[in-house]
Amino acid sequence: MDEQPETVPEPAGGLDRRAELSEFLRTRRARLKPEDVGLPDFGRHRRVPGLRREELAQLAGVSVAYYTRLEQGNGRNVSAEVLDSIARALRLTDAEHAHLMHLAKPKQHKKKQAVRTQQVRGPLRQLLDMMDGFPAYVSGRRSDILAWNRMAAAVFGDWSELPPQDRNWARLVFLRPEYRDLYVEWDQKASDMVSYLRMDAGCHPDDPRLSALVGELSVKSEEFRQLWATHDVKEKGYGVKRIRHPLVGEMTLNFESFRLPDDSEQTLITYHAEPGSPSAEALRLLASWGADATRAGTGASSR
Known part of the structure; x- marks a missing residue:
């Protein structure tokens, strides 16, 4: 079968990368329990599901303020090494690790590229x-x-x-x-x-x-x-x-x-x-x- 070039008019806009990064980190943190990562759970009422930010920061070896800025969507100056540490602390899969890297350190383009037609050889x-x-x-x-x-x-x-x-x-x-x-x-x-x-x-x-x-x-x-x-x-x-x-x-x-x-x-x-x-x-x-x-x-x- 012949492939079909894309002919749909191109809408404006895109997804909010900072919001995507923030929500991704928050949801990954929420799915972990202290016992999942070897931290004690003293049975106190937890106001948030999963790990607290300070617990995740401790596991990743970064300051709470640093991790908080990252979870707020500010990944501009974060290093790949820190992202690797956070990925390990969050127990991310390979796909999730790659996704985190894409969100925090997107590839930079000198100018916006047009959405090209998808062609099959x-x-x-x-x-x-x-x-x-x-x-x-x-x-x-x-x-x-x-x-x-x-x-x-x-x-x-x-x-x-x-x-x-x-x-x-x-x-x-x-x-x-x-x-x-x-x-x-x-x-x-x-x-x-x-x-x-x-x-x-x-x-x-x-x-x-x-x-x-x-x-x-x-x-x-x-x-x-x-x-x-x-x-x-x-x-x-x-x-x-x-x-x-x-x-x-x-x-x-x-x-x-x-x-x-x-x-x-x-x-x-x-x-x-x-x-x-x-x-x-x-x-x-x-x-x-x-x-x-x-x-x-x-x-x-x-x-």
């Missing part, structure tokens, strides 16, 4: 078409769906029937009810999508289209709004998804994510089933039905 589209029998697609910034193969359309829905601006995983998951039926563990899929968007927001806080997407979803979906407030972040990785397909029933599919070496904003995601499993047979049936399966699909693109 021709050879990569050819590779997608050659992966016959296995669903695969390429996602870009903001989890936009840029290109996909026939099997992806048969499993997830024919995205070619959607307007370009709607070919976005977050919009599909939160705004289209049929995707609630498609994913057996929809709650986990929804949580993952928000975590990916948060990670993207840390890398590109000045992306006006991302800001507009977050604003739209926050207005239209209470579930998105609640998940966005958690400030959880995650990198696309690997795992298992259970799909409830209208034609072949429930499938258990393994997925892998491959960040492209020449464009770190694009990721190739592939799905496969365990050889000899009922899910593998279901994929074989969808492949043999060809265009009929694609047209039926999940109904996601035609309802």
Whole structure:
């Protein structure tokens, strides 16, 4: 399938990096208890959830005033070494550590860069078409769906029937009810999508289209709004998804994510089933039905 250039008018504005940094640190601190980090808890009533600022500062080896300024969103002069210490004190994951670095020490640009059109290389589209029998697609910034193969359309829905601006995983998951039926563990899929968007927001806080997407979803979906407030972040990785397909029933599919070496904003995601499993047979049936399966699909693109 050909990728679709972005044609949506560019809105103004972006996410508030200082507010993002402040809320991220606050929520990470709130999830820790004194006993989690080896500090005594004398059973006194705690007015705030999780660790106090002074407790976190002690663990990180910085002054309370220094940490307080950082949690208020002022990371301009903080060193990478101090951020590493705070990340260790907060027990951050690798993805959370990277997110903290992006928020506190963003890359500086001499001038604001225009949001470029996301392009998928021709050879990569050819590779997608050659992966016959296995669903695969390429996602870009903001989890936009840029290109996909026939099997992806048969499993997830024919995205070619959607307007370009709607070919976005977050919009599909939160705004289209049929995707609630498609994913057996929809709650986990929804949580993952928000975590990916948060990670993207840390890398590109000045992306006006991302800001507009977050604003739209926050207005239209209470579930998105609640998940966005958690400030959880995650990198696309690997795992298992259970799909409830209208034609072949429930499938258990393994997925892998491959960040492209020449464009770190694009990721190739592939799905496969365990050889000899009922899910593998279901994929074989969808492949043999060809265009009929694609047209039926999940109904996601035609309802």
